[in-house]
Structure formats: C-alpha cells, structure tokens
Amino acid sequence: MRRVRYEFPGGPLFLEDAPVPRPGRGELLVRTEAVGVTLPVVRKVAEAAEPIPLGGEIAGEVVAVGDGVTRFEVGRRVTGLCFGHGYADFAVLHEAMASPVPETASAVDAVTLVRSGLVALGALEAARPERGEAVLVTAAASGVGHLAVQLARVRGAARVVGAVSDPAKAGFVRSLGADDVISYADDSWGDPVDYILDAVGGDLLTPAIAALSPGGRLVAYSSGGGTVQAYDLLVGAKSVIGFQMARIARGQPDLYERLRLELWRLFTEGVLKPAVHGEFALTDAARAHEVIESRSNLGKVVLRP
Structure with missing residues (x-):
C-alpha cells in the first residue's frame, strides 16, 4: 500500500x-x-x-x-x-x-462532519450556553469553527460573531449564519459576548478574554498554548474552560454517542452543512x-x- x-x-x-x-x-x-x-x-x-x-x-x-x-x-x-x-x-x-x-453520507461528509463536529459540539456544551446569549467563535472558517458557528445558532445563540485571520473570509463566515465577522487585528472586537469558543490560543487569549462580558466563559480547545492573566479573569468574574474531545471519547462513551447522533441528525435534516x-x-x-x-x-x- x-x-x-x-x-x-x-x-x-x-x-x-x-x-x-x-x-x-x-x-x-x-x-x-x-x-x-x-x-x-x-x-x-x-x-x-x-x-x-x-x-x-x-x-x-x-x-x-x-x-x-x-x-x-x-x-x-x-x-x-x-x-x-x-x-x-x-x-x-x-x-x-x-x-x-450512514448509507446516505459519503466518506468526505463523514471526515468533515464527525470529528470536527464532535469537537465543535462538545466545546459548545462545555460553555453551558443559554438561549439568547451572544457567542464569538475564533478560527470561524476552519474545519471545526465553521461547524461551531452553525451549531451555536442551532443551540439558541441570539448573536453569533466569527473571528478570522483574514477579512477575505468574512463572506464565507457570514454565509454560515454569523451576524458579524471581526479580524484578529481589529482594534475592537465589538460588543462583549457571553462565551467564546477558541481554537487559536496563543497571543489571541488576551483580546479574547477582554471581549467577554462579566461572568463570561471562554472554552479553550486549541493546541496553540498561551497564557491568561489571573487578574483579567478576576475583575470580570470570567472563566476559562479547557476542552479535549479525546477525554470524552475514552471516558464518557454515552455522551460521545449522544453528540455523534445529534450531528448526523442535524446533517440529515439539512440544518448542519459541512x-x-x-x-x-x-x-x-x-x-x-x-x-x-x-x-x-x-x-x-x-x-x-
């Protein structure tokens, strides 16, 4: 071979x-x-x-x-x-x-939807979203991010903001259902959000924490590392939640299966479009x-x- x-x-x-x-x-x-x-x-x-x-x-x-x-x-x-x-x-x-x-799905559908979708949906659940909240998704045009944008809307987000490295990606992210698109280099990331799904890490963590409303949550699922200043969390009662899909797959098979079935259901219904x-x-x-x-x-x- x-x-x-x-x-x-x-x-x-x-x-x-x-x-x-x-x-x-x-x-x-x-x-x-x-x-x-x-x-x-x-x-x-x-x-x-x-x-x-x-x-x-x-x-x-x-x-x-x-x-x-x-x-x-x-x-x-x-x-x-x-x-x-x-x-x-x-x-x-x-x-x-x-x-x-499923018989109705191709192999490309499967690798596009399942693992990236499981990460997106698992990270979303880790944020404990409430209907009507505002969310910001970094790397919003990526394999995981473009699904997270759609899933946040499905789970009831009232405002979805996509963050991207290149403003040229804005049209694509808006086509996924994002209300606003910001660039990492922008001086302001707009109105504060209730939670952030972060796939980038590194130097981006500081402006991301600043973009949270008081009591906001940032879910970090990036391999990019980075450091968060405790004071930045303290003054706004903000929190950072680490998420890793492998721990769910190995330690919580029932949750893994529930998330998987939800992804295929949303795909079959045409709600989620990888x-x-x-x-x-x-x-x-x-x-x-x-x-x-x-x-x-x-x-x-x-x-x-």
Whole structure:
C-alpha cells in the first residue's frame, strides 16, 4: 500500500510503499476513502522532536477486524480518529474511536462532519450556553469553527460573531449564519459576548478574554498554548474552560454517542452543512498541509487516497 511519511521534523512529506497493517485486538482495518487534515498534525510535523505517524480523521470500509471486536463487521463503513498512520490506503482504527457512517453520507461528509463536529459540539456544551446569549467563535472558517458557528445558532445563540485571520473570509463566515465577522487585528472586537469558543490560543487569549462580558466563559480547545492573566479573569468574574474531545471519547462513551447522533441528525435534516475547502490526492499531501499552515482554508481540507 501507499503511505505518506517524513524523515525529520519539518522535513518534506513523501509517498512510500509499506505493508498493509494487521488489526490487533479491538482494532479495525479500514480501506481509507477520505482523511481529514488537522492543524494539530500539521503543527507536529513542523515542531515535534521526532517524526510522528500522520494520523487523524479517517473514513472508509472495514476490510478486517481484530480479536474482541463486537460492534463492527467487514463491509461496514466507519469513521474515526486514527492515532497511527492515517495518510495511507489502509489504516488501523481502534473500535472505541470508530463510528458508523450512514448509507446516505459519503466518506468526505463523514471526515468533515464527525470529528470536527464532535469537537465543535462538545466545546459548545462545555460553555453551558443559554438561549439568547451572544457567542464569538475564533478560527470561524476552519474545519471545526465553521461547524461551531452553525451549531451555536442551532443551540439558541441570539448573536453569533466569527473571528478570522483574514477579512477575505468574512463572506464565507457570514454565509454560515454569523451576524458579524471581526479580524484578529481589529482594534475592537465589538460588543462583549457571553462565551467564546477558541481554537487559536496563543497571543489571541488576551483580546479574547477582554471581549467577554462579566461572568463570561471562554472554552479553550486549541493546541496553540498561551497564557491568561489571573487578574483579567478576576475583575470580570470570567472563566476559562479547557476542552479535549479525546477525554470524552475514552471516558464518557454515552455522551460521545449522544453528540455523534445529534450531528448526523442535524446533517440529515439539512440544518448542519459541512463545507470542504478542497480534496487532495495522497501525492499532494504537502500541498494540503500548506493550505492549513497558511490558514487559507474555508472549511475542511481532505485527502482522498
């Protein structure tokens, strides 16, 4: 089979021949039809001390199962988060991380909707939103952010603000249902909001905290790090909530399943509309990474083995 790899941090991506892996206990072997490209993986390629397997969201058909698998059989279409080599013709997926794909959905729909949607919906729930509140979503044009904008409206937000790195993305974000769009570089982020869903972190945390109303909540689900000054929280009785989807998947399977079913229901009803920036062949994986690195994507970036 073909597999994308690199040999040193920041090194070029290249295609190599590799043996088809065998599923271990509790694992599925999936013939990959679509792979979602994520910012954390792109960052690790550039920053990790040692080369890592290029994993991420995958979708495809189960072609073999390991011992102990009870929920899926050969021929079933699934999607989930692969921690091994996912940029490949075949990938191993742990049963606990796998979700079925409805017959009416494509593999691209699945990798665009499920993992990014689970993060968006889980982060939204972590904010404890109340109907009629105002929300700001950073990275609003990203794979997660463009779904968070729509989900916030579905959950009753009265005002949805999208924050973007480039004002040229404003039209796309407004088409998702955002009332206002601001740029990170703007002197003012407009009227205060009740909660923020933040996928950026870093230096953006300071203006984000400032944009919260008294008692406001910021949900941080970024891999970008950053520091928050305690005094900035104290004076407005504001709070920061850390969110990680993997903890839900591993420790709260009932909640994970509820969120997953809600996403597919909203998709089937036409309420939630995932957007795909572009589809790239495995041979063009480096170009797909460049799109993410440049923050130029409008929606999800997908590889098609």
